[in-house]
Amino acid sequence: MWRLKIAAGGNPWLGTNNDHIGRQIWEFDPKLTLSPEEISEIENARQNFTKNRFQCKHSADLIMRMQFEKENPVSEVLPQVKLKESEKVTEEAVTTTLKRGLDYYSSIQAHDGHWPGDYGGPLFLMPGLNRDGGWGLHIEGPSTMFGSVLNYVTLRLLGEGPNDGEGAMEKGRDWILNHGGATMITSWGKMWLSVLGVFEWSGNNPMPPEMWLLPYLLPVHPVEIETIVFPLCRKDVVSLPDGLSAYVLLIWEEEDLYYPHPLVQDVLWALLDKAAEPVLMHWPGKKLREKALCTAMEHIHYEDENTRYLCIGPVNKGYNGSQLWDTAFAVQAIISTNLVEEYSPTLKKAHAFVKNSQNGDGGFATYELTRSYSWLELINPAETFGDIVIDYPYVECTSAAIQALTSFKKLYPGHRSEEIDSCIKKATMFIESIQEKDGSWLFASFIAWDIYYEERAINQNFQKKTVLKVNINCMKCKKELVKTVGKIEGIDQIAINSEKGTMIVVGIVDPVVLVNKLRKAGKVAEFISVGPYKKEDVETEKPKNHHNFPSCCKQCEVVAIGFPSYYQDLGPCSIL
Incomplete structure (x- = not known):
């Protein structure tokens, strides 16, 4: 057991x-x-x-x-x-x-x-087989080639046969093949398939280790970038393993391309592959390559040894849970009940855990400062995620820092008052600078902090709402959707919850006008007939690129539109 x-x-x-x-x-x-x-x-x-x-x-x-x-x-x-x-x-x-x-x-x-x-959210390798046979990026997510291929390969390595698992393996394999095959996986997945010998290394984007030899003052030095993806280097495969097709004969499609390459990145990969790699693989460039590989390996050992193999905890050890976070919230909840004396043993054990989790300098683990420029997103190789090359400032984090500093200032008004006042002032100016015209804040985070704004919108007058069901996977699509809907007369407020894939539009707006405008822009795939409005009231012919949102991003689309003012008994999200 x-x-x-x-x-x-x-x-x-x-x-x-x-x-x-x-x-x-x-x-x-x-x-x-x-x-x-x-x-x-x-x-x-x-x-x-x-x-x-x-x-x-x-x-x-x-x-x-x-x-x-x-x-x-x-x-x-x-x-x-x-x-x-x-x-x-x-x-x-x-x-x-x-x-x-x-x-x-x-x-x-x-x-x-x-x-x-179980930290069972963003776990790429956790069991979560969907009805269609595939796996998503997380247990609640729709099937993706990235999640499906990695989970399928993992199960095979663990001993599952091609037809085991009461049909699960067959369904998973069918989903992968029906969506173009494992070659449609993103760059992270291609790297793992190459390690296993089932995909040619030449199918990966070239990541030259020579970048580690650049001067530190350059904004493109890896130290200035979120090193979620460490430069991938390899030795040549001696022969093509059995069962592999020649890389040059593969037919490529776009299945998991949530964050499409801009033109500048395509040019960069081509130059590195066709010009830089041949030079660096032969003398005298090979000497530089050997030195760069040694430097890259030293950096790997530095991070492992200095952190006792914890590395960047939220990334490298993301599967290990959120123990300190959960314990802190539990303590706050117990204290708020005014039953502290009765549950003091529970609180004492929790306090000991928090105290023993504190860093040597007195702080607790967080993430990092914005270390470089946003234009570095042009060379983001992830394909699965957008806006990850550097970390960005957010309303929620900035607001929390202001609250903490304000509370500290009340307790210790004489301690570094000028620095604290300056910090609070700059943080306040940042929050004011990104406020919307209607007084709200959008895009607090590309993950979860935007939930508040959806709930705020839902609490408005129910009769004034229109709900769009949206599959949003990148910031570019989110911005374009808001831009398109924001031009429609009568809309007062827009809020998006990326996790639930919903968009709340608050305002007195003619649903037919909204549907027509979005459909002409190629952004609505399906119309839900509700209330007095029929499908005949809107354009029924779907544009050829209706599944693309925007035209360069296959995975983001508005899949349905509805009007919950006619579903008061079911609740605002029941039609989704």
Whole structure:
């Protein structure tokens, strides 16, 4: 049986500064004995997850919760409080309900003080087979060639046969083949396929290690760029492995190209491949290549050894969870209940975990400053993600910094007051500079910070809303959509939630006008007939490039449009 081990060390290859706290690994224990009732409960949980895996894609860590419930039993389970609509909510009822929740939450706390959990969002290699047979970038995402190929190859390496998995392998393979084959994967995926010997190295973008030999003052030096993708270097493959097609004979399509190459990048790759590589692979250029490879390898060792192989935690170790973050939020929630005394053991363990997770200089891990210029996005090789070459300032982060500095200033008004005032002033000017004309802020983050603005829009007058269902994968498409919709008369506010793929348009706007304008621009693939409006009220002929949004980006599209003012009983997102 599988069991979760917490803060386990004992391996001579493992290094730690905090006794391995926060480390969580699953281990198969063949000697673990369970009662028939426990085995039945686990089997029921597995079957229930399999049955509902397309509706609830997260496992909810049920096996872990069963394990912790056994290790940390609640001494007394308080009775559940249920109130009828006519009954008054009393302080006693609220307190009892809070205690029930905190009792359970304390029981699933690990002995080192943190709350373990599956960081099951942006995990490219986590199980998450969709109905169509493919895998997405995360467990809730639509199928992509990147996720499907990597997961399929991983399962084959783990021993699954071509037709195993109760049809899962066959469905996955069919999805890949029906979308052009594994050669349609993005550059990151091509690199892994090349490592495995099933794709030619010449199919990868050239990443010259000589960049590490450039002067540090140049903005294109790797030290100025987010090194998510370290320069890829290789030795020549002696022969073409069996089963491979010649690279020059492949027919190329665009399947996972979320972030298309600009012309300048195509020219750059061609120059590096046709001009620079031949020179650097032969004497005397080969001497420079050998030196560059040694320098690149030294940088890899520097980062590994100096960080005890943690590297850039959110990237290199992104699969390992968000222990400190979760624990900090849990502490805030428990303290806000005013039940601190009763749950002091839970808080003490959490405090010890937070204290032992603190860096030596007194700070906690964050990301980085904006180190170079935005035009470096022109050489972004990722293809899967946009706006990643450098880090950018965001409203949410800037606002949090202002709040922290303001609170600190009240407590210690005499400490470095000029520097703090200057920092707050510049941060305030930044927030004001990116404010929209209607007073809102858009594009707070390309991941999740824009959720607030959608919720803010939803809370407006329900009758004034139009909802677009949007598949947005890059900032360019998001900006173009806002630009197109923003020109339509009658719209007061626009908010986008990239994670849910929804766009909220607040304002009194004629739906027919909105549909026609978007359809003429080639940005609506399907019209949902709702209310008094029929499909005949709008142009029914779809433009040839209706699936492209914008015309250069295949994966971003407005897939539906609807008017939730006619669905008040179902809620604003029910038609999506």
